[in-house]
Amino acid sequence: MSGENPKSAKPTKRTAVIVVAAGSGTRLGYGMPKALVPLNNRTLLEHALDRIALATCPDEVVVVLPAGDSELSALCASHELNPRTIAGGGTRNDSVRAGLSALGPGVEQVLIHDSARCLTPPEVFDSVAGALAGGATAVIPVLPVVDTIKTVALTPGAEQPHVTGTPAREFLRAVQTPQGFHAATLIAAHAQADGWDKARAEEITDDAMLMERLGERVDTVPGSPEALKITTPMDLLLAQSLLGAGTTEGRTMNQSDEQSMQAAAPMLIPRTGIGIDVHAIADASEPRDMWLAGLHFPGVQGLSGHSDGDAVAHAACDALFSAAGIGDLGTHFGTDRPEYEGASGTTLLAEAARLVREAGFEVGNVAVQFVGRRPKFAARRLEADAVLSEAAGAPVTVTATTSDGLGYEGAGDGLTAYATALVYSVKR
Numbered sequence: 259m260s261g262e263n264p265k266s267a268k269p270t271k272r273t274a275v276i277v278v279a280a281g282s283g284t285r286l287g288y289g290m291p292k293a294l295v296p297l298n299n300r301t302l303l304e305h306a307l308d309r310i311a312l313a314t315c316p317d318e319v320v321v322v323l324p325a326g327d328s329e330l331s332a333l334c335a336s337h338e339l340n341p342r343t344i345a346g347g348g349t350r351n352d353s354v355r356a357g358l359s360a361l362g363p364g365v366e367q368v369l370i371h372d373s374a375r376c377l378t379p380p381e382v383f384d385s386v387a388g389a390l391a392g393g394a395t396a397v398i399p400v401l402p403v404v405d406t407i408k409t410v411a412l413t414p415g416a417e418q419p420h421v422t423g424t425p426a427r428e429f430l431r432a433v434q435t436p437q438g439f440h441a442a443t444l445i446a447a448h449a450q451a452d453g454w455d456k457a458r459a460e461e462i463t464d465d466a467m468l469m470e471r472l473g474e475r476v477d478t479v480p481g482s483p484e485a486l487k488i489t490t491p492m493d494l495l496l497a498q499s500l501l502g503a504g505t506t507e508g509r510t511m512n513q514s515d516e517q518s519m520q521a522a523a524p525m526l527i528p529r530t531g532i533g534i535d536v537h538a539i540a541d542a543s544e545p546r547d548m549w550l551a552g553l554h555f556p557g558v559q560g561l562s563g564h565s566d567g568d569a570v571a572h573a574a575c576d577a578l579f580s581a582a583g584i585g586d587l588g589t590h591f592g593t594d595r596p597e598y599e600g601a602s603g604t605t606l607l608a609e610a611a612r613l614v615r616e617a618g619f620e621v622g623n624v625a626v627q628f629v630g631r632r633p634k635f636a637a638r639r640l641e642a643d644a645v646l647s648e649a650a651g652a653p654v655t656v657t658a659t660t661s662d663g664l665g666y667e668g669a670g671d672g673l674t675a676y677a678t679a680l681v682y683s684v685k686r
């Protein structure tokens with residue numbers, strides 16, 4: 259926040275904050291709801307709630323969660339804010355409507371906030387609520403635009419669009435959340451939009467736009483660079499460095515903070531690791547299930563070994579341990595740890611990721627390739643990525659190849675999995 263607005267006093271009007279956290283986080287690519295993605299050992303949703311807890315304005319908080327979720331609702335129940343929760347819908351607008359339906363009685367003003375903007379400082383909430391309490395119908399936090407913005411159109415037959423205009427930059431603002439509204443007016447606007455056809459509804463990308471369509475005036479207050487929307491892996495890295503610099507725990511960065519952060523911030527150097535695992539195909543006289551990459555492959559003779567033989571998961575574990583410099587599979591799951599005997603590949607991978615985090619690292623990603631004739635893998639690749647990513651709490655991707663008939667892999671006697679992992683330190 260630019261610091262132009264002093265911190266507002268608690269508004270006299272009953273104020274609710276709705277946190278929309280039902281998105282799937284497709285562009286972040288973690289294979290889990292974005293609100294559940296870890297950032298410095300705390301989920302994005304918890305970071306958002308931590309900052310709301312430091313604001314003075316909320317009388318009540320509602321969190322909108324993915325349908326069927328249990329993990330995020332457990333986190334809400336154990337958070338000091340103890341927010342009400344409700345299941346969201348297929349689009350952000352559907353989720354906002356669900357949140358509005360869960361408001362308690364007597365709410366006069368409501369702030370709609372993206373959990374994806376999880377580092378938004380508490381002062382922004384209070385400044386939006388304060389402007390509403392001062393009589394505004396709709397208030398949004400904004401930042402000046404630093405890029406030159408063009409409008410474009412697609413020429414038929416051309417791959418890339420051509421430029422149709424350049425709006426004057428002084429009149430452009432990048433829009434953030436929380437967006438605040440006179441509650442009854444926003445509820446009426448959403449009720450009206452509920453009946454719109456899909457194309458018209460999809461044009462609405464924020465709640466303020468609904469108010470604009472109704473001819474309501476929308477006011478602005480200064481936003482904050484820390485209120486960035488975590489959408490892609492690069493945004494997550496930026497949020498990580500903001501937290502690493504200790505700038506966002508409940509207060510706003512000022513100019514001198516920014517200068518000292520630039521001068522003092524250590525270069526964040528990630529660490530890579532490697533892991534290899536080889537398993538023989540079990541002898542035909544001993545039928546075994548094939549488990550690989552966290553998946554069961556019915557009708558394919560399995561791999562030999564004391565565990566389920568999941569060479570892909572084992573190589574991924576070794577790559578993680580190697581990257582964090584905390585030993586290998588034998589160190590953590592060896593014969594002196596009988597509780598891991600026969601454990602599934604996903605169980606071991608989840609435990610490996612936990613140990614890596616316990617050692618002070620966050621997992622960037624893990625990539626595995628296996629070489630073997632069986633099982634046929636292509637049709638189940640995305641399924642494997644999802645299962646292993648969920649176990650690791652970070653993106654895991656698996657690919658497969660053959661050895662052109664050469665060696666034990668080519669003869670169908672065994673397979674080899676090669677993995678690399680990237681981790682980065684989150685030690686303060």
Ligand SMILES: Nc1ccn([C@@H]2O[C@H](COP(=O)(O)OP(=O)(O)OP(=O)(O)O)[C@@H](O)[C@H]2O)c(=O)n1
Binds near residue numbers: 279281346348350
């Ligand atoms: N059906 C939806 C879609 C989005 N959101 C929320 O709206 C905010 C902004 O959405 P976005 O950042 O686009 O999140 P995702 O939809 O999760 O991301 P993606 O489009 O990459 O899947 C997020 O806090 C998200 O949780 C929601 O509650 N319900």
Ligand SMILES: C[C@](O)(CO)[C@H](O)COP(=O)(O)O
Binds near residue numbers: 435464487
């Ligand atoms: C509401 C918002 O964050 C304001 O910038 C944005 O419009 C959300 O858009 P998304 O496409 O749902 O991420």
